[in-house]
Amino acid sequence: MRILFVMDTLDRVHPQKDTTFGFIQAAVGLGHTCLHCLIHDVSADGDRAQAPVREVAYAPDGLSLVGERRFIDLTEVDAIMIRKDPPFDAAYLYATLILEMVKDRTLVVNDPRGLRDANEKLYALHFAKWMPETLVTSDRDAIHAFVEKAGGRGVIKPLDGAGGFGVVGLKSHDGNARAIVDLLTLEGKQLAMVQRYLPSVSVGDKRVILLDGEPLGAILRVPPEGDLRSNIHVGGSVVPTELTAREKELVADIAPRLRADGLFFVGLDLIGEHLTEVNVTSPTGIRELSEFEGKRRSDDVIHWIERRVKAMG
Numbered sequence: 572m573r574i575l576f577v578m579d580t581l582d583r584v585h586p587q588k589d590t591t592f593g594f595i596q597a598a599v600g601l602g603h604t605c606l607h608c609l610i611h612d613v614s615a616d617g618d619r620a621q622a623p624v625r626e627v628a629y630a631p632d633g634l635s636l637v638g639e640r641r642f643i644d645l646t647e648v649d650a651i652m653i654r655k656d657p658p659f660d661a662a663y664l665y666a667t668l669i670l671e672m673v674k675d676r677t678l679v680v681n682d683p684r685g686l687r688d689a690n691e692k693l694y695a696l697h698f699a700k701w702m703p704e705t706l707v708t709s710d711r712d713a714i715h716a717f718v719e720k721a722g723g724r725g726v727i728k729p730l731d732g733a734g735g736f737g738v739v740g741l742k743s744h745d746g747n748a749r750a751i752v753d754l755l756t757l758e759g760k761q762l763a764m765v766q767r768y769l770p771s772v773s774v775g776d777k778r779v780i781l782l783d784g785e786p787l788g789a790i791l792r793v794p795p796e797g798d799l800r801s802n803i804h805v806g807g808s809v810v811p812t813e814l815t816a817r818e819k820e821l822v823a824d825i826a827p828r829l830r831a832d833g834l835f836f837v838g839l840d841l842i843g844e845h846l847t848e849v850n851v852t853s854p855t856g857i858r859e860l861s862e863f864e865g866k867r868r869s870d871d872v873i874h875w876i877e878r879r880v881k882a883m884g
Contacts, residue, residue, distance in 0.1 A: 572649035572880060574598050575606045575624060577613060577666065578853075579656055581634045590855045591654045592634065593869035599629040601873055606648065607636060610655040613645075613666040620645040620672045645670070649880045650678040653686065656853045657733035663852075678879050681851050682833020689834060689851045692730045692764050697828060701821050701846040704767040709756045711749070714765050719743045724768035727755050733852075740768065771843030777812055778856045779839040780868070782875055784826030787868050788860045789814055809856075811863040817844045825849075836872060 576591060578584075584592050595605045605627040612622045621644055625636040645651065651670065655663060667683035674683060688694070695702060706717045707730070718725040723743040732738065739751050755763045775791040791812035814822070818841060825846075829837055838854030840847045861868045 572598075572603045572877065573606060573647070574603055574876070575608065575622070575645070575648045575651045576627065576654055577608055577610055577622075577651060577670075578654040580609070581607070581627075581636065583656075584634055586631065586633050588855075588858050590857045590869070591652075591853070593858050593861065593867070594652060594654075594872060595627055595629055595634060597867060597869040597873045599627075601870070601877075603873070605629070606643075610666045611662045613669050615669050615672065618672060620669050645673045646676045648677055650680065650876050652680050653683070654853050657691075658731050659686075659690070659852060676883075678876065678883060679833075680835050680876065681837075682835075685832040685834045686851060688832060689849065690730060691733070691848050691850050691852065692728065694849045694851070695846055698821075698825050698846055698849075701824070702766070703769055703842075703845045703847070705764060706766075707762055707764050709759050709762050711752050711756055711759050714741075714752050714756070714763070715743070715748065717765055718748075721767040725765050726768055726772075727752065727763055727765045729755055730762055730764060741765065766847065769843045769845060774843075775810070775812075776807070776847075777818070777841040778854075779814065779818070779822060779841060780854065780856050780860060781822065781826070781829065781837040781839065782872055783835050784822075784830045786814060786819075786822055787857070787871060788864060789818075790856050790859045790863065809859045815844060821846060835875075 578591055586592055598605050606624040607627045608622040608624045614621055621642050623640050623642050625640050626638045628635045628637045664687065667687050670679050671683040704721055708714060718741050725741040727739050727741050729737040737755065741748050741751060775793040777789050777791050779789045780787045789812050791810050792807040793810060794807055834851050836854060838850035838856055840850065857868050
């Protein structure tokens with residue numbers, strides 16, 4: 572197969588940790604050709620979706636681009652993996668609109684329409700029964716009232732953040748609380764999400780990696796001392812973990828909606844058996860999971876792509 576990775580520049584790819592590196596490693600190892608372009612490279616000539624691409628050369632210590640840069644029709648590749656890190660900005664939006672033109676002839680993971688519909692904070696509200704108490708509003712007084720009602724502690728986050736950026740704890744009667752809420756709501760002009768504080772966040776944030784609605788496994792991200800954020804990006808450590816019976820029930824309940832929306836490779840974030848986010852743009856964690864299990868889980872993803880491409884004819 573030829574697989575196009577729509578992603579960031581390769582200098583941002585960490586060979587030991589990056590999930591996209593793992594996908595390319597697996598694809599090349601299975602005999603496939605990997606191509607690369609940036610999100611803003613995706614373009615259209617009439618009804619023809621296209622992009623300038625270069626081939627990706629794999630080495631254990633890193634990736635590189637080889638050969639001449641050439642324009643291709645995106646129906647010429649077998650699969651497209653959208654692996655651009657957040658934020659979901661205008662360039663990302665336009666790329667999904669163009670990629671939708673080819674998704675019936677070329678497998679696109681994740682589905683462009685699904686990516687547009689699934690803001691990683693708001694999409695979780697479809698499964699609100701599994702979430703902690705959550706409020707999305709720009710009303711500052713409503714946020715403070717929510718925190719008071721939730722026992723005096725909450726967590727506020729921007730709707731477009733990633734990697735733990737902008738996630739802040741709130742306490743009633745804290746002298747900084749009003750300033751924090753003013754900042755994250757732009758003084759009442761921008762929506763923010765606030766959730767009840769979950770004490771089990773000190774134990775860790777469980778990342779569940781799903782492929783076509785089925786769990787490949789999970790890792791537990793443990794926050795550094797003095798921080799409620801457990802994201803690897805901000806210094807969280809990673810340890811092995813398993814899914815509880817309730818978490819398995821949660822996954823089974825969510826899976827049909829994920830499949831229906833074409834969200835095939837997904838990372839669920841769970842704290843204390845509660846769903847906090849549904850990560851769909853560029854989920855990570857498969858390298859750590861593979862290390863703990865002694866099995867290269869990225870191979871499972873590429874084999875799944877092989878089967879889907881074959882089924883598409």
